[in-house]
Amino acid sequence: MHKITPIAHIYTDFHSKFGVPRQHGIGELMGKIVFEKPFRDINMLRGLEKFSHIWLLWIFSENINAGYSATVRPPRLGGNKRRGVFATRAPFRPNSIGMSAVKIEEIIFECEESPIIIVSGVDMVNKTPIIDIKPYIKTDIINSATFPNIIHKLNVEIEESLLCKVPADKQSALIKILEEDPRPSYHKDGRQYGFYFAGMEIIFTVDCDTLRVIDVINI
């Protein structure tokens, strides 16, 4: 048994876990990393500006008491195939640690809570505890790697009148989130879903492979 402690928290546009993208890398999704007091030290980041990307190790804090099972149904495989928990990046796992590669947009050294790291490509719920930051290095790029195809993607329909309620710099990210099917694994076509994103509630239904946004509510 080994004890770990948060070094920072990340602030994102996702105020509940429903709707958080399945993976890192959606470039428009920003996060602000604020360090806990004992780690609020610019020396700890010295040289980080020479790297474009970092790995964040973090805690699936919303799932931590939910336990795990040996197999899961990955939503990106359509939600109907069972896979071993160690053959997926699913959040319910024996040690609830997540891992995301994100882009460094800015390191702010001079402000009240400094240092702060602004990153893009996040896939974490707001206030997720961060337990480690490591630079993304050359040996992390494995171009020879192979993996199964992600077959499950939805067509997204959203009327212009609803889309224009979403800030211009969040529209593309929202569509990418919806394409990846934010529903839980057990699909119930026809049901109405909603999730919170960047101060809005996004309401949608899914019919076969088409997701239709039916309302965007400012909250």
Next chain:
Amino acid sequence: MHKITPIAHIYTDFHSKFGVPRQHGIGELMGKIVFEKPFRDINMLRGLEKFSHIWLLWIFSENINAGYSATVRPPRLGGNKRRGVFATRAPFRPNSIGMSAVKIEEIIFECEESPIIIVSGVDMVNKTPIIDIKPYIKTDIINSATFPNIIHKLNVEIEESLLCKVPADKQSALIKILEEDPRPSYHKDGRQYGFYFAGMEIIFTVDCDTLRVIDVINI
């Protein structure tokens, strides 16, 4: 505070931390992952054979009580420049978690301790506790990433009579380990060093940028 527990241990050719490569990816270096009893379940790996590589999250078990400091001197930068701990992959960090991408060579489903995963490209000392296994997926490849150049590399000289004492399938890996300069950060040219690798003790000296192997002892 969050508690984590080993799910497995990895068996490698490194019986002490001195000499362990600085990074994952030296293809000839093999490891055998054996699961702890509660996680010794082939269902947990179902579908993993569809991936070529996995991430291992693990504990720097040899350093765990050594604490950390805000800055370190990365050996791959020559050992003379200080960098913030979060700008390096150094082992002495607030939460002692390591992260390595390794190649799946074989998954053995039928043996006494099964399932067992044989991997290559390891950078862990023998019996390192593993805390998570995640498939290496497409979004982990960031070809646009940039990083500082690794400037420090040694020329390795080893006489034929010594090299032939090393098993053929370990020779290339040994030379790669030596090129990366296995010495601690504080260089003392001229001193004699030794480390254990694959049942041998490798004795060497370093003079400027040249590492000379002076003995290989079977132990």
